[in-house]
Amino acid sequence: MSASTIDLAVIPGDGIGPEVTAEALKVLEKAAAAEGIVLRQTHYKLGAEHWLETGETLPAATLEDLRTRDAILFGAVGAAPGDTRIPSGIIERELLLKLRFSLDHFVNLRPSRLYAGVGSPLANPGEIDFIVVREGTEGPYVGNGGTLRAGTPHEVATEVSLNTAHGVERVVRDAFRRANDRPRKKLTLVHKHNVLVFAGQLWKRTVEAVAQEFPEVTHDYLHVDAATIFMVTDPARFDVIVTDNLFGDIITDLAAAVTGGIGLAASGNINMDRTAPSMFEPVHGSAPDIAGQQKADPTAAILSAALLLDHLGFAGAARKIEAAVTADVEARDGAVRTTSEVGDAIAAAL
Amino acid sequence: MSASTIDLAVIPGDGIGPEVTAEALKVLEKAAAAEGIVLRQTHYKLGAEHWLETGETLPAATLEDLRTRDAILFGAVGAAPGDTRIPSGIIERELLLKLRFSLDHFVNLRPSRLYAGVGSPLANPGEIDFIVVREGTEGPYVGNGGTLRAGTPHEVATEVSLNTAHGVERVVRDAFRRANDRPRKKLTLVHKHNVLVFAGQLWKRTVEAVAQEFPEVTHDYLHVDAATIFMVTDPARFDVIVTDNLFGDIITDLAAAVTGGIGLAASGNINMDRTAPSMFEPVHGSAPDIAGQQKADPTAAILSAALLLDHLGFAGAARKIEAAVTADVEARDGAVRTTSEVGDAIAAAL
Numbered sequence: 001m002s003a004s005t006i007d008l009a010v011i012p013g014d015g016i017g018p019e020v021t022a023e024a025l026k027v028l029e030k031a032a033a034a035e036g037i038v039l040r041q042t043h044y045k046l047g048a049e050h051w052l053e054t055g056e057t058l059p060a061a062t063l064e065d066l067r068t069r070d071a072i073l074f075g076a077v078g079a080a081p082g083d084t085r086i087p088s089g090i091i092e093r094e095l096l097l098k099l100r101f102s103l104d105h106f107v108n109l110r111p112s113r114l115y116a117g118v119g120s121p122l123a124n125p126g127e128i129d130f131i132v133v134r135e136g137t138e139g140p141y142v143g144n145g146g147t148l149r150a151g152t153p154h155e156v157a158t159e160v161s162l163n164t165a166h167g168v169e170r171v172v173r174d175a176f177r178r179a180n181d182r183p184r185k186k187l188t189l190v191h192k193h194n195v196l197v198f199a200g201q202l203w204k205r206t207v208e209a210v211a212q213e214f215p216e217v218t219h220d221y222l223h224v225d226a227a228t229i230f231m232v233t234d235p236a237r238f239d240v241i242v243t244d245n246l247f248g249d250i251i252t253d254l255a256a257a258v259t260g261g262i263g264l265a266a267s268g269n270i271n272m273d274r275t276a277p278s279m280f281e282p283v284h285g286s287a288p289d290i291a292g293q294q295k296a297d298p299t300a301a302i303l304s305a306a307l308l309l310d311h312l313g314f315a316g317a318a319r320k321i322e323a324a325v326t327a328d329v330e331a332r333d334g335a336v337r338t339t340s341e342v343g344d345a346i347a348a349a350l
Numbered sequence: 351m352s353a354s355t356i357d358l359a360v361i362p363g364d365g366i367g368p369e370v371t372a373e374a375l376k377v378l379e380k381a382a383a384a385e386g387i388v389l390r391q392t393h394y395k396l397g398a399e400h401w402l403e404t405g406e407t408l409p410a411a412t413l414e415d416l417r418t419r420d421a422i423l424f425g426a427v428g429a430a431p432g433d434t435r436i437p438s439g440i441i442e443r444e445l446l447l448k449l450r451f452s453l454d455h456f457v458n459l460r461p462s463r464l465y466a467g468v469g470s471p472l473a474n475p476g477e478i479d480f481i482v483v484r485e486g487t488e489g490p491y492v493g494n495g496g497t498l499r500a501g502t503p504h505e506v507a508t509e510v511s512l513n514t515a516h517g518v519e520r521v522v523r524d525a526f527r528r529a530n531d532r533p534r535k536k537l538t539l540v541h542k543h544n545v546l547v548f549a550g551q552l553w554k555r556t557v558e559a560v561a562q563e564f565p566e567v568t569h570d571y572l573h574v575d576a577a578t579i580f581m582v583t584d585p586a587r588f589d590v591i592v593t594d595n596l597f598g599d600i601i602t603d604l605a606a607a608v609t610g611g612i613g614l615a616a617s618g619n620i621n622m623d624r625t626a627p628s629m630f631e632p633v634h635g636s637a638p639d640i641a642g643q644q645k646a647d648p649t650a651a652i653l654s655a656a657l658l659l660d661h662l663g664f665a666g667a668a669r670k671i672e673a674a675v676t677a678d679v680e681a682r683d684g685a686v687r688t689t690s691e692v693g694d695a696i697a698a699a700l
């Protein structure tokens with residue numbers, strides 16, 4: 001394979017973020033070297049700690065700098081729940097969501113797979129192997145809303161979910177493409193169109209229209225409440241799920257739980273138009289309670305690095321990381337390993 | 351106990367609704383008779399079938415008539431998913447949600463309990479016994495939204511979640527009261543305040559304020575995504591959950607699934623100010639695929655009748671129905687029984 005370069009931005013973040021990111025980089029570096037890929041890294045100090053030191057969430061200059069990179073490897077951000085020095089949600093909204101929205105990460109890709117030997121909380125999980133294509137740039141996440149007469153008995157608070165044909169169509173088409181590339185070729189739209197009728201009809205009509213372009217893909221529909229039932233009674237029924245930003249947030253955490261926990265759940269915030277770098281991050285948060293103790297499982301971060309390679313066109317290297325992770329995960333016997341021991345083992349298995 | 355009268359409205363509805371309602375009435379009639387309660391019934395033909403015959407969802411005169419009753423026993427409504435004669439969601443919105451909103455059912459009470467011997471999809475469910483107090487009259491369910499340029503590439507669709515201090519405070523206080531009456535005295539607020547900041551802050555502030563009135567109740571907070579994880583990894587942690595209309599819809603279906611299915615999940619749509627009749631219904635839908643075949647489990651409908659008695663002040667009769675259900679459910683051995691056989695058995699166990 002010919003030599004290529006990846007100009008990588010790294011945002012380790014807070015809590016366990018730096019620890020798991022270090023292992024993801026360890027594996028990424030080795031996989032890249034084996035393929036003759038030159039990995040250039042620029043590390044960015046961002047997150048709750050950085051906010052406490054500087055009062056900055058995501059300065060404009062930093063965002064512009066990030067835009068010039070090929071991809072972003074993201075650890076986790078967020079303060080300890082009890083930390084009252086940091087306004088609630090500010091890091092999530094002004095850093096994480098701001099990156100997703102500014103860099104137009106319209107495909108929030110979250111694969112769920114139950115590895116052989118991994119314990120599921122379900123008694124009979126079956127063969128779980130699906131992906132959720134969560135819309136990442138609109139819906140109830142747009143921050144459109146307000147408060148009138150805050151703190152009085154007459155307070156009114158609103159949240160506006162914004163949904164556009166542009167935004168829905170591109171993510172639905174992406175989901176159909178992915179379904180078309182998978183053996184089962186099945187797509188499930190998850191929404192709540194019987195109640196959220198305006199947004200729901202847009203999603204439903206769009207799925208019906210885009211389905212015409214993919215005659216081999218079958219599709220069905222589930223209300224989000226019914227989808228959570230199937231997630232615990234028959235998760236094997238799912239192949240590709242496409243859904244909005246909020247429903248996707250909810251069902252991917254549930255999906256991570258039924259496949260053995262968020263220590264294994266990877267994600268990509270992907271700009272499929274490639275007008276800005278995509279960002280890859282474990283689904284888990286910064287887990288301040290176990291930070292700095294080498295207790296965190298870096299597997300989700302490592303699998304996120306594989307998604308990164310895949311997105312940049314290095315499918316071979318991505319498959320190798322995934323195979324090494326599979327080998328490691330399937331051999332786990334419950335013995336306690338440090339974060340870096342897990343990273344070492346997966347790197348060695350490459 | 352002195353003789354009393356219940357002036358009951360009955361809306362059997364569609365699909366399995368009439369079958370399960372018949373069993374709920376069978377048990378309710380027997381329980382009432384034993385306590386010297388006179389049960390007067392008025393049956394209303396409403397639902398998808400009625401819409402097909404008349405084009406009516408909920409005529410104003412019917413709604414006014416319902417207002418004069420003491421309580422409503424509701425079966426299930428809704429057309430078969432494939433039935434294109436009925437505009438999608440119209441029965442849900444213009445009948446079911448219209449009743450909840452018009453009659454100010456601000457407490458949507460949904461208990462979840464894992465009965466001994468009932469199979470949970472979870473490998474180690476633990477002792478599950480919690481209630482969800484779902485807000486029932488506002489949030490994303492208000493039907494406030496719209497569509498601009500429908501069907502064009504420039505379509506924009508909005509959904510507005512409306513939240514008021516009045517609406518949030520009354521349901522939060524109700525949830526604290528219920529928590530205060532339970533042995534564990536623990537309340538969990540479920541929301542997504544790091545993203546839905548306007549509504550989320552109103553909910554959080556309200557919980558903090560109302561908590562002052564209940565010094566014995568401890569409370570915590572979970573984002574809705576994290577709540578779904580705990581629902582499958584540690585559902586025993588929950589005692590009373592208070593949440594908004596949409597999050598409540600999602601987590602109560604999930605809760606029903608982990609406690610053995612929606613065949614057992616009862617609910618009350620309760621107007622705690624008693625300015626209008628409350629309405630009691632199984633969480634399940636009309637299940638047109640098994641309608642008329644005596645296959646439906648009427649237990650959820652029967653438990654809903656117990657909630658009805660409880661709300662009307664007949665706690666003794668309610669407890670007797672619950673005890674009869676517990677006895678029946680715990681004795682189930684997997685043998686197939688018809689809907690009416692289950693009703694007969696529970697009535698006999700009273």
Ligand SMILES: CC(C)[C@H](C(=O)O)[C@@H](O)C(=O)O
Nearest residue numbers: 092096097249283544545575
């Ligand atoms: C931290 C939070 C804003 C975020 C989200 O809601 O998208 C997280 O839960 C996730 O799923 O990546």
Ligand SMILES: CC(C)[C@H](C(=O)O)[C@@H](O)C(=O)O
Nearest residue numbers: 194195225442446447599633
């Ligand atoms: C039928 C539908 C409108 C309803 C809801 O979303 O509230 C149902 O799912 C429920 O939970 O009672």
